[in-house]
Amino acid sequence: MGAGQVKSIKISKNPELLALPYLKRYHVWLKKNLFATPIDTLMSITIIFILWKMTSFLWDWLLTSAVWVGTAENCRQAQGACIAFLLEKAPFILFGFYPQESIWRPLLLFCFFILLIAFSKKRERWNLNLGIFWCAFLALFFIFMDGSFIGLKRVGIEKWGGLPLTLMLAVLGIGFSYPLGIALALGRKSKLPVLKGLSIIYIESIRGVPLISLLFMSSVMMPLFLPEGVTLHKLLRAQLAIIFFSSAYMAEVVRGGLEAIPQGQWEAARALGLNKMRILQLVVLPQALRVVIAPTVNTFIGLFKDTSLVIIIALFDLMYTAKASLKDPEWLGFSVEAYMFVALIYFVFCFSMSKYSRRLEREMSKG
Amino acid sequence: MTTPIIEISEMHKWFDDFHVLKDINLKIDKGEKIVICGPSGSGKSTLVRCLNNLEKYQSGKIIVNGHLLGKRGQNVELIRKEVGMVFQNFNLFPHKNILDNLTLAPIWVRNMPKKEAEERAMEYLSLVKIDDQTYKFPAQLSGGQQQRVAIARALCMQPKIMLFDEPTSALDPEMVKEVLDVMEDLAAKGMTMLVVSHEMGFAKQIADKVLFMDEGRILESAVPELFFKCPKHARTKEFLAQVLH
Numbered sequence: 341m342g343a344g345q346v347k348s349i350k351i352s353k354n355p356e357l358l359a360l361p362y363l364k365r366y367h368v369w370l371k372k373n374l375f376a377t378p379i380d381t382l383m384s385i386t387i388i389f390i391l392w393k394m395t396s397f398l399w400d401w402l403l404t405s406a407v408w409v410g411t412a413e414n415c416r417q418a419q420g421a422c423i424a425f426l427l428e429k430a431p432f433i434l435f436g437f438y439p440q441e442s443i444w445r446p447l448l449l450f451c452f453f454i455l456l457i458a459f460s461k462k463r464e465r466w467n468l469n470l471g472i473f474w475c476a477f478l479a480l481f482f483i484f485m486d487g488s489f490i491g492l493k494r495v496g497i498e499k500w501g502g503l504p505l506t507l508m509l510a511v512l513g514i515g516f517s518y519p520l521g522i523a524l525a526l527g528r529k530s531k532l533p534v535l536k537g538l539s540i541i542y543i544e545s546i547r548g549v550p551l552i553s554l555l556f557m558s559s560v561m562m563p564l565f566l567p568e569g570v571t572l573h574k575l576l577r578a579q580l581a582i583i584f585f586s587s588a589y590m591a592e593v594v595r596g597g598l599e600a601i602p603q604g605q606w607e608a609a610r611a612l613g614l615n616k617m618r619i620l621q622l623v624v625l626p627q628a629l630r631v632v633i634a635p636t637v638n639t640f641i642g643l644f645k646d647t648s649l650v651i652i653i654a655l656f657d658l659m660y661t662a663k664a665s666l667k668d669p670e671w672l673g674f675s676v677e678a679y680m681f682v683a684l685i686y687f688v689f690c691f692s693m694s695k696y697s698r699r700l701e702r703e704m705s706k707g
Numbered sequence: 708m709t710t711p712i713i714e715i716s717e718m719h720k721w722f723d724d725f726h727v728l729k730d731i732n733l734k735i736d737k738g739e740k741i742v743i744c745g746p747s748g749s750g751k752s753t754l755v756r757c758l759n760n761l762e763k764y765q766s767g768k769i770i771v772n773g774h775l776l777g778k779r780g781q782n783v784e785l786i787r788k789e790v791g792m793v794f795q796n797f798n799l800f801p802h803k804n805i806l807d808n809l810t811l812a813p814i815w816v817r818n819m820p821k822k823e824a825e826e827r828a829m830e831y832l833s834l835v836k837i838d839d840q841t842y843k844f845p846a847q848l849s850g851g852q853q854q855r856v857a858i859a860r861a862l863c864m865q866p867k868i869m870l871f872d873e874p875t876s877a878l879d880p881e882m883v884k885e886v887l888d889v890m891e892d893l894a895a896k897g898m899t900m901l902v903v904s905h906e907m908g909f910a911k912q913i914a915d916k917v918l919f920m921d922e923g924r925i926l927e928s929a930v931p932e933l934f935f936k937c938p939k940h941a942r943t944k945e946f947l948a949q950v951l952h
Contacts, residue, residue, distance in 0.1 A: 604794060604796050604798040605798060605800065607794065607798065608792075608798035608799075608800070609800075610759075610761065610787070611759055611761065611790075611791070611792040611794075612787070612811070612816065612860070612861070613784060613787040613788050613812060613816040613864065614811075614812060614816060615784075618815050618816075622811060622815065623800055623811075626802050627800075627801065627802050630802065
């Protein structure tokens with residue numbers, strides 16, 4: 341690249357290029373950006389060639405040669421993707437063993453969920469009412485999924501599966517591990533030795549073990565510690581394991597934020613007469629949490645994908661249902677399609693989180 | 708004989724083994740303006756920070772506005788309500804706009820209704836001549852403007868005493884005057900002020916008393932005319948020779 345020559349890559353924002361005749365603009369742009377030197381030219385051509393090969397392959401696999409309607413036999417004869425398999429298995433992959441005739445319930449809840457997320461995106465709407473909305477939604481989720489409280493056919497927790505289960509693990513995981521992580525971070529910074537010690541022990545021992553071992557413990561050991569007569573379904577125990585695990589990571593992220601706040605902020609707030617709780621609430625935490633938006637969302641994305649580990653204690657999350665769908669003797673051998681499908685779902689959620697975090701950072705850097 | 712608003716007697720402070728403040732005795736009357744100068748590391752900032760308990764002291768006595776400030780910070784809430792402080796690095800809250808910076812403490816410490824707090828904030832902003840920047844954020848203001856906001860923020864709590872810890876040291880030279888002007892206005896209104904500063908011109912103009920500190924002791928304390936014309940102590944002469952060229 342001609343160093344320092346090209347400032348704006350977008351033609352529509354470059355007055356110099358806009359002054360040129362229509363076709364000439366593209367000519368100049370290409371010359372500046374892709375073919376400035378022999379090495380540039382070589383690299384550009386190589387990359388364009390690779391991109392071309394990849395897209396043409398995908399195009400063929402996904403569209404031209406794909407089988408959209410038909411049987412497994414049709415699929416096997418064709419070269420492309422077996423979309424027919426996905427169409428056939430989508431309800432199972434998405435909702436697991438949830439009874440077919442009641443699938444409208446998780447579907448409806450999912451729509452609500454998306455609406456609620458869309459509503460929560462704007463920062464001006466973050467207030468107590470929004471928190472209440474979310475709690476109400478969670479209650480609604482359990483009531484509707486189960487059904488027996490409102491006179492619908494009961495669907496026990498052991499039949500929940502697929503996307504609702506994955507989303508539940510992720511949303512509750514994020515919703516609870518965030519405040520818990522903040523509390524732990526504050527505990528770790530506390531001057532009270534007992535509180536500080538306990539926080540450090542908790543954080544370090546949880547971070548020192550893999551999530552899988554926590555999930556095993558939750559499924560095998562936790563029942564032993566529960567008081568007699570109390571039983572907690574495996575799913576809820578796994579949920580707790582995920583919350584505990586993630587909160588330890590969250591605590592370290594928040595601690596980083598707390599340490600980034602200069603001592604002068606504390607001093608100024610103390611000199612004004614604010615007490616410690618108010619300083620945290622009004623001055624330090626708002627700034628600290630803002631500093632760590634990117635690593636926070638990074639932790640959330642990790643958590644979202646880690647929910648797929650519950651497969652090892654035989655919970656029917658999205659990953660499990662995808663895997664189980666491959667076992668149908670009529671439709672053997674379409675694992676690429678199944679895994680691509682769930683990968684796409686995971687990607688959509690994680691990428692949205694990532695994009696949203698960048699937006700938040702941008703908005704908040706203003707003030 | 709009125710009782711002094713600040714009374715420090717036989718006060719000592721250590722940072723671990725290091726004896727920062729040695730046998731400090733100081734009485735300040737209501738409305739008095741004191742300027743403290745001295746070489747860096749002489750303990751002048753520490754002394755000022757002891758008065759609102761940003762630093763603790765180990766022996767002696769500090770009485771502020773009639774309240775004994777305990778060595779473990781007893782009465783600190785009472786005292787901080789009456790003592791405003793301005794820092795070298797302004798320490799405005801960067802995530803809040805100017806108006807919110809000013810109303811924060813009145814609302815949360817004095818439980819003042821928001822509207823009233825905002826009205827008062829606007830008064831003080833016009834006093835420091837920044838009432839046109841109300842909704843900006845601190846980072847959008849110049850250093851001098853930020854320091855004036857910091858003064859207004861402290862004034863919003865309607866303190867009886869104002870502490871200034873090197874308020875102009877972090878400023879570009881052309882901004883020093885606008886801050887000193889505000890401080891002069893404040894002095895003229897009868898505020899009790901304790902200012903750590905190297906601005907000797909300012910000291911000459913507004914101070915009732917100038918203190919010179921070195922190695923944790925108050926070596927000299929005099930009205931400005933005497934202090935600058937015939938300093939008693941050799942160390943003071945040396946220091947003045949360096950700062951007044």
